[in-house]
Amino acid sequence: MNAKVDAVVRACRVASSEVALFEAVSDQLHDLVPFDGAAWFATDPATLLGTSAVRVENIGTGHCESYWERECLVEDALLFRDVARSSPGVxxxxxxxxxxxxSSARFRExxxxxxxxxxxxxxxxxGTTTWGVLDLYRERSRAPFTAGDREQIQQIVPPVARALRAFAAGTRSPAAPAGPGTALFxxxxxxxxLDAQAEILFAEIGGPDWRAFPATMTPVHAITARATAVVLGRDPGPAVTRLRAASGRWLSLHAxxxxxxxGSPGPTAVTVEPARAEQIAPILVAAHALTxxxxxxxxxxxRGLTSQEIAAELFLSPHTVRDYLKTIFAKVGVSSRGELVATVFAYPANEG
Structure with a gap:
């Protein structure tokens, strides 16, 4: 590993948040793979839609708003879904x-x-789980990205992905207010x-200036675009995503x-609410890298099964089940079955 890649790895280890991670890696990456503009997004692993953890560099006014509309509604080269499914991932x-x-509409427009x-x-x-995506741009006066540039990016993908996964695993949320919020677009x-609850939760997502729709409101842009794609038959749906708000709480958006x-087209309804335990459990399970x-x-x-019952159900010995539990406890950072269930499944968003 060369010194510049090693500097990126070190930056991943000390970042305090997803946005801080993107900032630190971007600073180091300029020396490794020069670029002139960029967009960094944490994503919902199930939908690949961007969350409110965003870093935007040198993207013109007006283009941020249409970014996810292009991603969801325009069949184009190098869509994130295709990059994530590709072997190199870059x-x-x-x-x-x-x-x-x-030949790319994204290039032209x-x-x-x-x-x-x-x-x-x-x-x-x-593995097969995507925790974020990266979009780098070079000015036309520069030479295009090279195979060497792609290889350098491939080297930094694992440490950045591990850091994003760790932030998801470490998230703990305060108790949630009652009831969902609804907005029409x-x-x-x-x-x-929108109603009063949507206003409260949008402020949690986008911050006090959410009405100006800053980059932190990316998930709202993304989910409304996905809903349109579902209606047009371009996406099987449903238009649902989960995100960690600036407050540290997991929320769910449905459009x-x-x-x-x-039968004429109407507005898009967006429901925003604290995420339920069953919505977040898959993210937390993946975030703790459980096999x-x-x-x-x-x-x-x-489900409350004993080690003997688990062994019988999974055709294992009780000793093997206990070994698995030791490994699981170590990965999740707990010391008992109750703590394990509370951490992964008994999500506190429904308390109040």
Whole structure:
């Protein structure tokens, strides 16, 4: 590992939050793979939609709002879903288009108007789980990204992904207020109306200036775009995502495109509420890097089974089950079955 990559790894180990992680890695990455603009997103592992943990560098006004609309509604080269599924997990626009970037709608309508030429995208992936995505841009005056650049990015993907996973695993939430909030958006993503609870929870997501729709409101842009994609048949749905708000609490967003009595297109309804235990458990299980067998044992513990009962159900010896429990306790950072269930399944968002 060269010294510049090692500096990125060190930055990952000391970051205090997802946004601080992106800032620290970006500072080091400029020396490793030069770039002129960037977008960094933590993602919901199940949907790959961006959360409120965002870093945006040198992206023009107006382009942030349409970013996830393009991602969800325009069939294009190098979409994040394709990058995450690809073997390398990293790709460049010049490479995938055969040095014909203008064949990409994103290049014509997003990159070129801002003076950018090539684009490099990466998925911060561990195994098959993606914890974040990266979008780097180079000005047209610069040479495109190279195979060497892609290899350098591949080297930093695991430590960044591990850091993002660790933030998810370490999240603890305060008690939640009662009831969901609802907001309506028009076809262009403009807020039409909302109730008092939605206003409270949107402020939790986007901060005190959420009405200006800063980058921290990315999940709202993303979920409304996904809802439109579902209606158009471009995505199987449902339009649901989970995110960690600035408060440290996990929230759930659900969006659906409404219709008028005559079938005409209506606004998009977004429901935002504290996430339920069953919604967050899969993220926490993945965040603690439990193997499939360890997940089976953990679910059995949550059901109240004894070691002997777990052994019989999974065709293991009781001794093997106890070994699994020791490993699971160490990974999750608990010392008892009760703590394990409370940490992974008894999510406190429904308390109040």
């Amino acid at each position: 790709g460049t626009l010049y490479d995938v288009t055969g040095n014909r970037p203008a 997003y990159l070129a108007p801002q003076g950018y030429g090539d684009e490099l995208r990466a998925a911060f992936r561990l 028009d076809a262009r993503g403009t807020l039409l109306s 659906s495109r409404l219709r008028g009595p005559d 499939p067998r360890e997940q089976q044992v953990t679910r059995a513990v949550a």
